[in-house]
Amino acid sequence: MRSSRRQIGPAALTFLVAGAMCFPILWTFFTGFKNEPDAIAMPPTVFVPLTLEHYEGALTGNYPHYLANTLIAVVGSILAAFALGLPAAYKLAFFPGRKANDILFFALSTRFMPGVAVIVPIFLLYAKTGLIDSLTGLVIMYTTLNIPIVIWLMRSFFKDIPYELVEAALMEGAGHRAIFFELVLPLAKAGLATTTFLLLILTWNEFFFAVNLSGHGAATLPVYMASFFTSEGQSWARMSAAAILAVLPVLAVGWIASRALIKGTLSGAVK
Amino acid sequence: MTYLIVTTQIPLVATLYLSLHSWNLLYPARPLRFVGWANYTFVFSDPVFRMAIGNTVLFTVSVAIATTLIGLGLALLVNRLTFGRGLAYSLLFAPFLIMETVSPIIWKNMILNPIYGLLNFALTSIGLAPVDLITNAPKFAVMLMIVWQWSPFMMLILLAGLQSVSQETIEAAKIDGANPWNQFLHITLPHLVPYLCVGMLIEAILILPVFGPIYVGTYGGPGNQTTNLMFAVYRMLTEQYEIGRAAAGGIITAVMTTIVSLALLAYVRPYMERH
Numbered sequence: 001m002r003s004s005r006r007q008i009g010p011a012a013l014t015f016l017v018a019g020a021m022c023f024p025i026l027w028t029f030f031t032g033f034k035n036e037p038d039a040i041a042m043p044p045t046v047f048v049p050l051t052l053e054h055y056e057g058a059l060t061g062n063y064p065h066y067l068a069n070t071l072i073a074v075v076g077s078i079l080a081a082f083a084l085g086l087p088a089a090y091k092l093a094f095f096p097g098r099k100a101n102d103i104l105f106f107a108l109s110t111r112f113m114p115g116v117a118v119i120v121p122i123f124l125l126y127a128k129t130g131l132i133d134s135l136t137g138l139v140i141m142y143t144t145l146n147i148p149i150v151i152w153l154m155r156s157f158f159k160d161i162p163y164e165l166v167e168a169a170l171m172e173g174a175g176h177r178a179i180f181f182e183l184v185l186p187l188a189k190a191g192l193a194t195t196t197f198l199l200l201i202l203t204w205n206e207f208f209f210a211v212n213l214s215g216h217g218a219a220t221l222p223v224y225m226a227s228f229f230t231s232e233g234q235s236w237a238r239m240s241a242a243a244i245l246a247v248l249p250v251l252a253v254g255w256i257a258s259r260a261l262i263k264g265t266l267s268g269a270v271k
Numbered sequence: 272m273t274y275l276i277v278t279t280q281i282p283l284v285a286t287l288y289l290s291l292h293s294w295n296l297l298y299p300a301r302p303l304r305f306v307g308w309a310n311y312t313f314v315f316s317d318p319v320f321r322m323a324i325g326n327t328v329l330f331t332v333s334v335a336i337a338t339t340l341i342g343l344g345l346a347l348l349v350n351r352l353t354f355g356r357g358l359a360y361s362l363l364f365a366p367f368l369i370m371e372t373v374s375p376i377i378w379k380n381m382i383l384n385p386i387y388g389l390l391n392f393a394l395t396s397i398g399l400a401p402v403d404l405i406t407n408a409p410k411f412a413v414m415l416m417i418v419w420q421w422s423p424f425m426m427l428i429l430l431a432g433l434q435s436v437s438q439e440t441i442e443a444a445k446i447d448g449a450n451p452w453n454q455f456l457h458i459t460l461p462h463l464v465p466y467l468c469v470g471m472l473i474e475a476i477l478i479l480p481v482f483g484p485i486y487v488g489t490y491g492g493p494g495n496q497t498t499n500l501m502f503a504v505y506r507m508l509t510e511q512y513e514i515g516r517a518a519a520g521g522i523i524t525a526v527m528t529t530i531v532s533l534a535l536l537a538y539v540r541p542y543m544e545r546h
Contacts, residue, residue, distance in 0.1 A: 014348040015355070018362035021345075021422070024377045025365055027389070031381065040387045043396070049542065084274050103272070105536065111533055112278040114480030116504040117525035120518045123284035123508060143280040205370040208482045208501070226372040226487050236380060236387075243373045254368040255361045262360075262427055 024248075039237040052078060054241035066224040072135050073210075073220055074203045077142030084143065085150030090180055092151065093158030094166050104152065111148035115208040126213055133215040141209045146199050153198070153264065157191025158184060186196035194264035197257045204250050205225060223244045283525070290518035300403050306451075310519035320520060323503035329498055330414060331479045335471045337418045342425025343463075349426070350433045367423040371483025378416050379405060379488050392426050394535065409489050409497045410450075416484040425470050432466030433459070465538075472535040479528055501525045 029038050033050040130138035167178045208221040293306045314320045382389045385403035404412040480501045493500035504520040509514050
Protein backbone atom coordinates (compact mmCIF):
# COMPACT_ATOMS: atom_id res chain seq x y z
CA MET A 1 0.00 0.00 0.00
CA ARG A 2 1.29 3.41 -0.89
CA SER A 3 1.27 6.04 1.80
CA SER A 4 -1.69 8.40 1.64
CA ARG A 5 0.55 11.42 1.14
CA ARG A 6 1.82 10.07 -2.15
CA GLN A 7 -1.78 9.59 -3.23
CA ILE A 8 -2.77 13.24 -2.88
CA GLY A 9 -0.83 14.61 -5.85
CA PRO A 10 -2.10 12.21 -8.54
CA ALA A 11 -5.61 12.32 -7.08
CA ALA A 12 -5.70 16.12 -7.17
CA LEU A 13 -4.50 16.03 -10.76
CA THR A 14 -7.20 13.48 -11.62
CA PHE A 15 -9.98 15.64 -10.22
CA LEU A 16 -8.54 18.71 -11.91
CA VAL A 17 -8.61 16.93 -15.27
CA ALA A 18 -12.10 15.52 -14.59
CA GLY A 19 -13.33 18.99 -13.69
CA ALA A 20 -11.83 20.40 -16.88
CA MET A 21 -13.55 17.72 -18.99
CA CYS A 22 -16.86 18.50 -17.35
CA PHE A 23 -16.32 22.26 -17.23
CA PRO A 24 -18.21 23.18 -20.46
CA ILE A 25 -21.34 21.54 -19.03
CA LEU A 26 -20.97 23.14 -15.59
CA TRP A 27 -20.35 26.56 -17.16
CA THR A 28 -23.46 26.20 -19.33
CA PHE A 29 -25.49 25.20 -16.27
CA PHE A 30 -24.24 28.32 -14.49
CA THR A 31 -24.83 30.60 -17.49
CA GLY A 32 -28.49 29.56 -17.51
CA PHE A 33 -28.91 31.39 -14.19
CA LYS A 34 -27.43 34.68 -15.40
CA ASN A 35 -29.16 37.73 -16.74
CA GLU A 36 -28.68 38.09 -20.49
CA PRO A 37 -26.08 40.93 -20.44
CA ASP A 38 -23.97 39.02 -17.88
CA ALA A 39 -24.19 35.84 -19.96
CA ILE A 40 -22.31 37.40 -22.88
CA ALA A 41 -20.13 39.77 -20.89
CA MET A 42 -16.43 39.79 -21.69
CA PRO A 43 -14.46 39.03 -19.54
CA PRO A 44 -16.74 36.23 -18.24
CA THR A 45 -18.68 37.09 -15.12
CA VAL A 46 -18.92 34.96 -11.98
CA PHE A 47 -20.23 37.13 -9.14
CA VAL A 48 -23.41 38.51 -10.66
CA PRO A 49 -27.05 38.43 -9.56
CA LEU A 50 -28.66 35.15 -10.57
CA THR A 51 -32.16 34.52 -11.84
CA LEU A 52 -34.44 31.54 -12.38
CA GLU A 53 -36.12 33.33 -15.26
CA HIS A 54 -34.49 31.35 -18.07
CA TYR A 55 -35.01 27.91 -16.61
CA GLU A 56 -38.64 28.79 -15.93
CA GLY A 57 -38.97 30.37 -19.36
CA ALA A 58 -37.52 27.30 -21.05
CA LEU A 59 -39.95 25.07 -19.16
CA THR A 60 -42.99 27.08 -20.18
CA GLY A 61 -41.98 27.68 -23.81
CA ASN A 62 -41.69 25.06 -26.55
CA TYR A 63 -39.73 22.67 -24.37
CA PRO A 64 -42.67 20.64 -22.98
CA HIS A 65 -43.89 19.80 -26.50
CA TYR A 66 -40.51 18.38 -27.51
CA LEU A 67 -40.04 16.71 -24.16
CA ALA A 68 -43.35 14.91 -24.57
CA ASN A 69 -42.36 13.79 -28.09
CA THR A 70 -39.01 12.53 -26.81
CA LEU A 71 -40.61 10.63 -23.95
CA ILE A 72 -43.15 8.96 -26.24
CA ALA A 73 -40.49 7.98 -28.76
CA VAL A 74 -38.18 6.67 -26.02
CA VAL A 75 -40.76 4.75 -23.97
CA GLY A 76 -42.60 3.39 -27.00
CA SER A 77 -39.50 2.11 -28.72
CA ILE A 78 -38.01 0.62 -25.54
CA LEU A 79 -41.22 -1.33 -24.81
CA ALA A 80 -41.46 -2.54 -28.41
CA ALA A 81 -37.79 -3.51 -28.47
CA PHE A 82 -38.21 -5.54 -25.27
CA ALA A 83 -41.33 -7.25 -26.60
CA LEU A 84 -39.55 -8.25 -29.80
CA GLY A 85 -35.99 -8.73 -28.51
CA LEU A 86 -36.41 -10.52 -25.19
CA PRO A 87 -37.72 -13.82 -26.63
CA ALA A 88 -34.72 -13.89 -28.98
CA ALA A 89 -32.35 -13.14 -26.10
CA TYR A 90 -33.92 -15.97 -24.05
CA LYS A 91 -33.57 -18.43 -26.89
CA LEU A 92 -29.96 -17.44 -27.61
CA ALA A 93 -28.99 -17.65 -23.94
CA PHE A 94 -30.50 -21.02 -23.03
CA PHE A 95 -31.03 -22.85 -26.31
CA PRO A 96 -28.41 -21.51 -28.71
CA GLY A 97 -28.39 -23.34 -32.01
CA ARG A 98 -25.28 -23.73 -34.10
CA LYS A 99 -26.07 -20.41 -35.72
CA ALA A 100 -26.25 -18.44 -32.46
CA ASN A 101 -23.07 -16.47 -33.07
CA ASP A 102 -24.11 -15.64 -36.63
CA ILE A 103 -27.47 -14.35 -35.41
CA LEU A 104 -25.77 -12.27 -32.72
CA PHE A 105 -23.37 -10.68 -35.16
CA PHE A 106 -26.10 -10.07 -37.69
CA ALA A 107 -28.12 -8.24 -35.01
CA LEU A 108 -25.10 -6.17 -34.06
CA SER A 109 -24.29 -5.35 -37.68
CA THR A 110 -27.74 -3.83 -38.12
CA ARG A 111 -27.05 -1.54 -35.18
CA PHE A 112 -23.66 -0.55 -36.55
CA MET A 113 -25.05 0.27 -40.00
CA PRO A 114 -24.85 4.03 -40.54
CA GLY A 115 -28.20 5.76 -40.89
CA VAL A 116 -27.42 7.00 -44.39
CA ALA A 117 -27.34 3.43 -45.65
CA VAL A 118 -31.08 3.05 -45.08
CA ILE A 119 -32.43 6.59 -44.83
CA VAL A 120 -33.31 7.10 -48.50
CA PRO A 121 -35.93 4.35 -48.93
CA ILE A 122 -37.25 4.89 -45.40
CA PHE A 123 -37.65 8.58 -46.14
CA LEU A 124 -39.53 7.76 -49.36
CA LEU A 125 -41.69 5.13 -47.69
CA TYR A 126 -42.55 7.45 -44.80
CA ALA A 127 -43.37 10.27 -47.20
CA LYS A 128 -45.72 7.94 -49.11
CA THR A 129 -47.45 6.46 -46.06
CA GLY A 130 -47.77 9.67 -44.06
CA LEU A 131 -45.34 8.47 -41.37
CA ILE A 132 -43.13 11.54 -41.86
CA ASP A 133 -43.32 13.79 -38.83
CA SER A 134 -45.24 11.21 -36.82
CA LEU A 135 -44.24 9.69 -33.51
CA THR A 136 -45.32 6.28 -34.83
CA GLY A 137 -42.68 6.60 -37.51
CA LEU A 138 -39.98 7.46 -34.98
CA VAL A 139 -41.01 4.62 -32.66
CA ILE A 140 -40.78 2.12 -35.54
CA MET A 141 -37.31 3.41 -36.43
CA TYR A 142 -36.03 3.49 -32.85
CA THR A 143 -37.35 0.00 -32.15
CA THR A 144 -35.08 -1.18 -34.96
CA LEU A 145 -32.13 0.56 -33.34
CA ASN A 146 -32.93 -0.83 -29.89
CA ILE A 147 -33.58 -4.52 -30.63
CA PRO A 148 -29.91 -5.48 -31.21
CA ILE A 149 -28.93 -3.96 -27.88
CA VAL A 150 -31.74 -5.82 -26.09
CA ILE A 151 -30.63 -9.08 -27.71
CA TRP A 152 -26.94 -8.62 -26.88
CA LEU A 153 -27.18 -7.35 -23.35
CA MET A 154 -30.14 -9.42 -22.17
CA ARG A 155 -28.61 -12.57 -23.59
CA SER A 156 -25.52 -12.00 -21.48
CA PHE A 157 -27.62 -11.27 -18.37
CA PHE A 158 -29.71 -14.39 -18.98
CA LYS A 159 -26.50 -16.41 -19.30
CA ASP A 160 -25.69 -15.51 -15.69
CA ILE A 161 -28.72 -17.57 -14.68
CA PRO A 162 -27.73 -21.25 -14.21
CA TYR A 163 -29.13 -23.33 -17.05
CA GLU A 164 -29.95 -26.08 -14.52
CA LEU A 165 -32.78 -23.91 -13.17
CA VAL A 166 -34.39 -23.67 -16.58
CA GLU A 167 -33.77 -27.35 -17.21
CA ALA A 168 -35.40 -28.35 -13.92
CA ALA A 169 -38.44 -26.24 -14.68
CA LEU A 170 -38.71 -27.87 -18.11
CA MET A 171 -38.50 -31.32 -16.49
CA GLU A 172 -41.42 -30.39 -14.27
CA GLY A 173 -43.38 -29.65 -17.40
CA ALA A 174 -43.40 -25.85 -17.26
CA GLY A 175 -43.88 -24.12 -20.60
CA HIS A 176 -41.37 -21.65 -22.00
CA ARG A 177 -43.76 -18.78 -21.48
CA ALA A 178 -44.11 -19.57 -17.78
CA ILE A 179 -40.36 -20.11 -17.36
CA PHE A 180 -39.61 -16.84 -19.09
CA PHE A 181 -42.06 -14.72 -17.10
CA GLU A 182 -41.90 -16.42 -13.70
CA LEU A 183 -38.32 -17.64 -13.47
CA VAL A 184 -35.97 -15.93 -15.88
CA LEU A 185 -37.24 -12.33 -15.99
CA PRO A 186 -37.44 -11.84 -12.20
CA LEU A 187 -33.86 -13.13 -11.90
CA ALA A 188 -32.66 -10.69 -14.57
CA LYS A 189 -34.17 -7.56 -13.00
CA ALA A 190 -30.84 -5.78 -12.67
CA GLY A 191 -30.02 -6.56 -16.28
CA LEU A 192 -33.40 -5.23 -17.41
CA ALA A 193 -32.74 -2.00 -15.55
CA THR A 194 -29.26 -1.60 -17.04
CA THR A 195 -30.51 -2.27 -20.55
CA THR A 196 -33.40 0.16 -20.08
CA PHE A 197 -31.01 2.88 -18.92
CA LEU A 198 -28.68 2.39 -21.86
CA LEU A 199 -31.55 2.42 -24.37
CA LEU A 200 -32.94 5.52 -22.73
CA ILE A 201 -29.65 7.36 -23.16
CA LEU A 202 -29.17 6.27 -26.78
CA THR A 203 -32.75 6.90 -27.89
CA TRP A 204 -33.09 10.19 -26.05
CA ASN A 205 -30.02 11.52 -27.84
CA GLU A 206 -30.70 10.12 -31.33
CA PHE A 207 -30.51 12.90 -33.90
CA PHE A 208 -29.99 11.70 -37.48
CA PHE A 209 -33.26 9.84 -37.98
CA ALA A 210 -35.15 12.39 -35.92
CA VAL A 211 -34.00 15.30 -38.07
CA ASN A 212 -34.68 13.42 -41.31
CA LEU A 213 -38.04 11.96 -40.40
CA SER A 214 -39.71 14.63 -38.29
CA GLY A 215 -40.81 18.20 -38.85
CA HIS A 216 -42.08 20.46 -36.12
CA GLY A 217 -44.86 18.14 -35.00
CA ALA A 218 -42.95 15.04 -33.91
CA ALA A 219 -39.51 16.61 -33.43
CA THR A 220 -37.61 15.43 -30.37
CA LEU A 221 -35.34 17.41 -28.06
CA PRO A 222 -32.12 16.94 -30.10
CA VAL A 223 -33.89 18.40 -33.15
CA TYR A 224 -35.26 21.26 -31.06
CA MET A 225 -31.78 22.05 -29.73
CA ALA A 226 -30.28 21.93 -33.22
CA SER A 227 -32.68 24.61 -34.41
CA PHE A 228 -32.69 26.56 -31.16
CA PHE A 229 -31.23 29.81 -32.45
CA THR A 230 -33.49 29.94 -35.50
CA SER A 231 -36.61 29.39 -33.41
CA GLU A 232 -35.77 31.13 -30.14
CA GLY A 233 -33.40 33.94 -31.08
CA GLN A 234 -29.81 34.56 -30.01
CA SER A 235 -30.13 34.44 -26.26
CA TRP A 236 -27.23 32.74 -24.52
CA ALA A 237 -28.73 32.44 -21.09
CA ARG A 238 -31.98 31.04 -22.48
CA MET A 239 -30.03 28.66 -24.72
CA SER A 240 -27.93 27.46 -21.79
CA ALA A 241 -31.00 26.79 -19.68
CA ALA A 242 -32.72 24.91 -22.50
CA ALA A 243 -29.58 22.89 -23.25
CA ILE A 244 -29.22 21.83 -19.63
CA LEU A 245 -32.90 20.90 -19.38
CA ALA A 246 -32.59 18.85 -22.56
CA VAL A 247 -29.64 16.80 -21.31
CA LEU A 248 -30.54 16.68 -17.61
CA PRO A 249 -32.69 13.50 -17.66
CA VAL A 250 -29.94 11.58 -19.44
CA LEU A 251 -27.22 12.99 -17.20
CA ALA A 252 -29.26 12.02 -14.16
CA VAL A 253 -29.77 8.48 -15.41
CA GLY A 254 -26.13 8.23 -16.43
CA TRP A 255 -24.91 9.41 -13.07
CA ILE A 256 -27.28 7.39 -10.93
CA ALA A 257 -26.71 4.21 -12.88
CA SER A 258 -23.15 4.80 -14.03
CA ARG A 259 -21.64 1.79 -12.26
CA ALA A 260 -24.35 -0.62 -13.35
CA LEU A 261 -24.25 0.76 -16.88
CA ILE A 262 -20.51 0.46 -17.23
CA LYS A 263 -20.31 -2.99 -15.65
CA GLY A 264 -23.33 -4.35 -17.46
CA THR A 265 -22.48 -3.01 -20.87
CA LEU A 266 -18.87 -4.15 -20.73
CA SER A 267 -19.74 -7.62 -19.47
CA GLY A 268 -22.50 -7.85 -22.05
CA ALA A 269 -19.97 -7.03 -24.71
CA VAL A 270 -17.41 -9.64 -23.74
CA LYS A 271 -19.49 -12.60 -22.62
CA MET B 272 -35.45 -11.13 -35.80
CA THR B 273 -37.95 -10.92 -38.60
CA TYR B 274 -38.64 -7.33 -37.59
CA LEU B 275 -34.93 -6.55 -37.79
CA ILE B 276 -34.60 -8.12 -41.22
CA VAL B 277 -37.62 -6.22 -42.52
CA THR B 278 -36.55 -2.86 -41.11
CA THR B 279 -32.85 -3.04 -41.96
CA GLN B 280 -32.13 -5.44 -44.81
CA ILE B 281 -35.00 -4.40 -47.06
CA PRO B 282 -34.09 -0.69 -46.86
CA LEU B 283 -30.47 -1.62 -47.51
CA VAL B 284 -31.37 -3.56 -50.65
CA ALA B 285 -33.74 -0.76 -51.65
CA THR B 286 -30.93 1.76 -51.19
CA LEU B 287 -28.71 -0.34 -53.44
CA TYR B 288 -31.50 -0.52 -56.03
CA LEU B 289 -32.14 3.23 -55.89
CA SER B 290 -28.43 3.99 -56.11
CA LEU B 291 -28.40 2.49 -59.61
CA HIS B 292 -31.26 4.71 -60.75
CA SER B 293 -31.76 8.36 -61.49
CA TRP B 294 -34.73 9.94 -59.75
CA ASN B 295 -35.44 13.44 -58.52
CA LEU B 296 -38.54 14.11 -56.46
CA LEU B 297 -38.70 17.69 -57.73
CA TYR B 298 -39.51 16.39 -61.22
CA PRO B 299 -42.35 13.92 -60.66
CA ALA B 300 -42.99 13.80 -64.40
CA ARG B 301 -39.61 12.10 -64.94
CA PRO B 302 -39.91 8.51 -63.79
CA LEU B 303 -37.28 6.37 -62.12
CA ARG B 304 -34.68 5.45 -64.71
CA PHE B 305 -31.88 2.86 -64.60
CA VAL B 306 -28.47 4.52 -64.95
CA GLY B 307 -26.06 1.81 -63.79
CA TRP B 308 -22.98 3.14 -62.04
CA ALA B 309 -23.58 6.77 -63.04
CA ASN B 310 -24.44 7.87 -59.50
CA TYR B 311 -21.24 6.30 -58.19
CA THR B 312 -19.09 7.97 -60.82
CA PHE B 313 -20.83 11.22 -59.89
CA VAL B 314 -20.12 10.74 -56.18
CA PHE B 315 -16.45 9.98 -56.83
CA SER B 316 -15.99 12.94 -59.15
CA ASP B 317 -18.17 15.56 -57.43
CA PRO B 318 -15.95 17.97 -55.45
CA VAL B 319 -18.35 18.09 -52.49
CA PHE B 320 -18.62 14.32 -52.21
CA ARG B 321 -14.88 13.86 -52.65
CA MET B 322 -14.32 16.32 -49.85
CA ALA B 323 -16.93 14.41 -47.83
CA ILE B 324 -15.21 11.05 -48.35
CA GLY B 325 -11.85 12.53 -47.37
CA ASN B 326 -13.33 14.19 -44.29
CA THR B 327 -15.09 10.99 -43.24
CA VAL B 328 -11.75 9.17 -43.22
CA LEU B 329 -9.93 12.12 -41.62
CA PHE B 330 -12.46 12.62 -38.82
CA THR B 331 -12.73 8.91 -38.08
CA VAL B 332 -9.01 8.16 -37.97
CA SER B 333 -7.82 11.28 -36.19
CA VAL B 334 -10.59 11.19 -33.59
CA ALA B 335 -10.00 7.50 -32.92
CA ILE B 336 -6.29 8.17 -32.34
CA ALA B 337 -6.82 11.31 -30.24
CA THR B 338 -9.51 9.76 -28.05
CA THR B 339 -7.33 6.69 -27.52
CA LEU B 340 -4.45 8.80 -26.22
CA ILE B 341 -6.71 10.96 -24.03
CA GLY B 342 -8.78 7.99 -22.93
CA LEU B 343 -5.64 6.10 -21.93
CA GLY B 344 -4.41 9.06 -19.90
CA LEU B 345 -7.77 9.41 -18.16
CA ALA B 346 -8.02 5.68 -17.50
CA LEU B 347 -4.54 5.58 -15.95
CA LEU B 348 -5.42 8.54 -13.72
CA VAL B 349 -8.76 7.15 -12.55
CA ASN B 350 -7.31 3.68 -12.06
CA ARG B 351 -4.89 5.02 -9.45
CA LEU B 352 -7.63 6.65 -7.38
CA THR B 353 -8.15 5.18 -3.94
CA PHE B 354 -11.10 7.46 -3.10
CA GLY B 355 -13.75 9.48 -4.90
CA ARG B 356 -13.83 7.17 -7.88
CA GLY B 357 -17.57 7.63 -8.28
CA LEU B 358 -17.21 11.40 -8.52
CA ALA B 359 -14.39 11.13 -11.05
CA TYR B 360 -16.49 8.72 -13.13
CA SER B 361 -19.45 11.08 -13.06
CA LEU B 362 -17.43 14.11 -14.12
CA LEU B 363 -15.52 12.30 -16.85
CA PHE B 364 -18.51 10.35 -18.12
CA ALA B 365 -20.68 13.46 -18.53
CA PRO B 366 -19.49 14.61 -22.00
CA PHE B 367 -20.48 11.23 -23.43
CA LEU B 368 -24.05 11.62 -22.17
CA ILE B 369 -24.60 15.03 -23.76
CA MET B 370 -26.72 14.84 -26.92
CA GLU B 371 -24.80 15.45 -30.13
CA THR B 372 -26.74 18.62 -30.88
CA VAL B 373 -26.10 20.20 -27.49
CA SER B 374 -22.34 19.70 -27.21
CA PRO B 375 -21.65 21.64 -30.44
CA ILE B 376 -23.95 24.45 -29.26
CA ILE B 377 -21.96 24.70 -26.04
CA TRP B 378 -18.59 24.56 -27.81
CA LYS B 379 -19.47 26.83 -30.67
CA ASN B 380 -20.91 29.60 -28.51
CA MET B 381 -19.60 29.43 -24.97
CA ILE B 382 -16.05 28.39 -25.82
CA LEU B 383 -15.10 28.99 -29.45
CA ASN B 384 -17.04 32.20 -30.13
CA PRO B 385 -14.33 34.64 -31.30
CA ILE B 386 -15.69 37.55 -29.21
CA TYR B 387 -17.56 36.17 -26.21
CA GLY B 388 -16.04 32.71 -25.96
CA LEU B 389 -14.00 31.39 -23.07
CA LEU B 390 -11.16 30.40 -25.40
CA ASN B 391 -10.80 33.99 -26.54
CA PHE B 392 -10.79 35.10 -22.90
CA ALA B 393 -8.12 32.54 -22.03
CA LEU B 394 -5.92 33.50 -24.98
CA THR B 395 -6.18 37.26 -24.47
CA SER B 396 -5.57 37.01 -20.73
CA ILE B 397 -2.21 35.38 -21.37
CA GLY B 398 -1.43 37.98 -24.02
CA LEU B 399 -2.13 35.96 -27.18
CA ALA B 400 -4.29 37.01 -30.10
CA PRO B 401 -7.82 35.55 -30.21
CA VAL B 402 -8.41 32.71 -32.67
CA ASP B 403 -11.64 32.03 -34.55
CA LEU B 404 -11.40 28.25 -34.86
CA ILE B 405 -14.82 27.75 -36.49
CA THR B 406 -13.83 30.08 -39.36
CA ASN B 407 -10.10 29.46 -39.63
CA ALA B 408 -9.73 25.83 -38.58
CA PRO B 409 -13.23 24.38 -38.96
CA LYS B 410 -12.03 20.80 -39.35
CA PHE B 411 -10.07 21.06 -36.14
CA ALA B 412 -13.06 22.62 -34.35
CA VAL B 413 -15.34 19.76 -35.41
CA MET B 414 -12.78 17.17 -34.35
CA LEU B 415 -12.39 18.90 -31.01
CA MET B 416 -16.12 18.53 -30.35
CA ILE B 417 -16.12 14.85 -31.31
CA VAL B 418 -12.98 14.11 -29.29
CA TRP B 419 -14.48 15.74 -26.21
CA GLN B 420 -17.57 13.58 -26.54
CA TRP B 421 -15.85 10.28 -27.25
CA SER B 422 -12.81 10.31 -24.96
CA PRO B 423 -14.89 9.07 -21.99
CA PHE B 424 -16.01 6.08 -24.08
CA MET B 425 -12.41 5.06 -24.67
CA MET B 426 -11.58 5.69 -21.03
CA LEU B 427 -14.25 3.19 -19.96
CA ILE B 428 -13.00 0.45 -22.25
CA LEU B 429 -9.39 0.95 -21.16
CA LEU B 430 -10.39 1.07 -17.49
CA ALA B 431 -11.92 -2.36 -17.92
CA GLY B 432 -8.59 -3.45 -19.38
CA LEU B 433 -6.56 -1.91 -16.58
CA GLN B 434 -8.68 -3.56 -13.92
CA SER B 435 -7.93 -6.97 -15.38
CA VAL B 436 -4.14 -6.57 -15.33
CA SER B 437 -2.69 -9.36 -13.23
CA GLN B 438 -1.55 -7.85 -9.93
CA GLU B 439 0.80 -10.81 -9.29
CA THR B 440 2.80 -9.98 -12.38
CA ILE B 441 3.06 -6.35 -11.30
CA GLU B 442 4.19 -7.38 -7.81
CA ALA B 443 6.74 -9.79 -9.26
CA ALA B 444 8.11 -7.06 -11.50
CA LYS B 445 8.37 -4.72 -8.52
CA ILE B 446 10.37 -7.30 -6.60
CA ASP B 447 12.64 -7.65 -9.61
CA GLY B 448 13.19 -3.90 -9.38
CA ALA B 449 11.24 -2.71 -12.40
CA ASN B 450 10.39 0.99 -12.19
CA PRO B 451 6.80 2.18 -12.84
CA TRP B 452 7.62 3.15 -16.42
CA ASN B 453 8.98 -0.31 -17.21
CA GLN B 454 6.02 -1.94 -15.49
CA PHE B 455 3.73 0.06 -17.74
CA LEU B 456 5.70 -0.60 -20.89
CA HIS B 457 6.23 -4.34 -20.46
CA ILE B 458 3.19 -5.49 -18.49
CA THR B 459 0.30 -3.03 -18.64
CA LEU B 460 0.59 -1.90 -22.25
CA PRO B 461 0.84 -5.36 -23.84
CA HIS B 462 -2.16 -6.40 -21.74
CA LEU B 463 -4.11 -3.39 -23.04
CA VAL B 464 -3.46 -4.08 -26.73
CA PRO B 465 -6.66 -6.06 -27.36
CA TYR B 466 -8.71 -3.43 -25.51
CA LEU B 467 -7.07 -0.68 -27.57
CA CYS B 468 -7.75 -2.48 -30.84
CA VAL B 469 -11.37 -3.35 -30.07
CA GLY B 470 -12.04 0.09 -28.62
CA MET B 471 -10.61 1.88 -31.65
CA LEU B 472 -12.51 -0.29 -34.12
CA ILE B 473 -15.83 0.13 -32.30
CA GLU B 474 -15.21 3.84 -32.06
CA ALA B 475 -14.39 4.05 -35.77
CA ILE B 476 -17.69 2.34 -36.61
CA LEU B 477 -19.63 4.74 -34.40
CA ILE B 478 -17.80 7.94 -35.38
CA LEU B 479 -17.73 7.31 -39.13
CA PRO B 480 -21.37 8.44 -39.45
CA VAL B 481 -20.94 11.41 -37.08
CA PHE B 482 -23.60 14.02 -37.80
CA GLY B 483 -24.57 16.32 -34.93
CA PRO B 484 -21.33 18.32 -34.56
CA ILE B 485 -21.27 18.96 -38.31
CA TYR B 486 -24.95 19.86 -38.60
CA VAL B 487 -24.99 22.14 -35.56
CA GLY B 488 -21.37 23.23 -35.30
CA THR B 489 -20.58 24.22 -38.89
CA TYR B 490 -23.42 23.00 -41.15
CA GLY B 491 -20.72 21.39 -43.27
CA GLY B 492 -19.04 24.72 -43.91
CA PRO B 493 -17.39 27.02 -44.42
CA GLY B 494 -17.64 26.09 -48.11
CA ASN B 495 -18.13 22.34 -47.52
CA GLN B 496 -14.83 22.16 -45.63
CA THR B 497 -16.35 20.05 -42.84
CA THR B 498 -18.92 18.09 -44.84
CA ASN B 499 -18.67 14.35 -44.29
CA LEU B 500 -20.54 11.58 -46.12
CA MET B 501 -23.40 11.48 -43.63
CA PHE B 502 -23.96 15.21 -44.05
CA ALA B 503 -23.50 15.22 -47.83
CA VAL B 504 -26.16 12.52 -48.20
CA TYR B 505 -28.48 14.38 -45.84
CA ARG B 506 -28.28 17.53 -47.98
CA MET B 507 -28.55 15.60 -51.25
CA LEU B 508 -31.74 13.98 -49.95
CA THR B 509 -33.47 16.82 -48.12
CA GLU B 510 -32.33 19.81 -50.17
CA GLN B 511 -31.83 18.53 -53.71
CA TYR B 512 -34.10 15.47 -53.62
CA GLU B 513 -31.60 13.56 -55.78
CA ILE B 514 -32.65 10.11 -54.60
CA GLY B 515 -30.16 8.06 -56.64
CA ARG B 516 -27.13 10.15 -55.69
CA ALA B 517 -28.07 10.19 -52.02
CA ALA B 518 -28.50 6.41 -52.10
CA ALA B 519 -25.09 5.96 -53.74
CA GLY B 520 -23.50 8.07 -50.98
CA GLY B 521 -25.31 5.93 -48.41
CA ILE B 522 -24.01 2.71 -49.94
CA ILE B 523 -20.44 4.02 -49.98
CA THR B 524 -20.75 4.89 -46.28
CA ALA B 525 -22.13 1.41 -45.61
CA VAL B 526 -19.21 -0.20 -47.45
CA MET B 527 -16.69 1.82 -45.43
CA THR B 528 -18.39 0.82 -42.18
CA THR B 529 -18.52 -2.81 -43.26
CA ILE B 530 -14.76 -2.85 -43.88
CA VAL B 531 -14.11 -1.66 -40.32
CA SER B 532 -16.75 -4.05 -38.94
CA LEU B 533 -15.13 -7.02 -40.70
CA ALA B 534 -11.77 -6.08 -39.20
CA LEU B 535 -13.42 -5.97 -35.76
CA LEU B 536 -15.14 -9.27 -36.37
CA ALA B 537 -11.94 -10.95 -37.51
CA TYR B 538 -10.33 -9.77 -34.31
CA VAL B 539 -13.12 -10.69 -31.88
CA ARG B 540 -14.54 -13.84 -33.47
CA PRO B 541 -11.83 -16.33 -32.42
CA TYR B 542 -12.23 -15.11 -28.86
CA MET B 543 -16.03 -15.45 -29.07
CA GLU B 544 -15.77 -18.99 -30.43
CA ARG B 545 -13.76 -20.08 -27.41
CA HIS B 546 -16.50 -18.96 -25.02
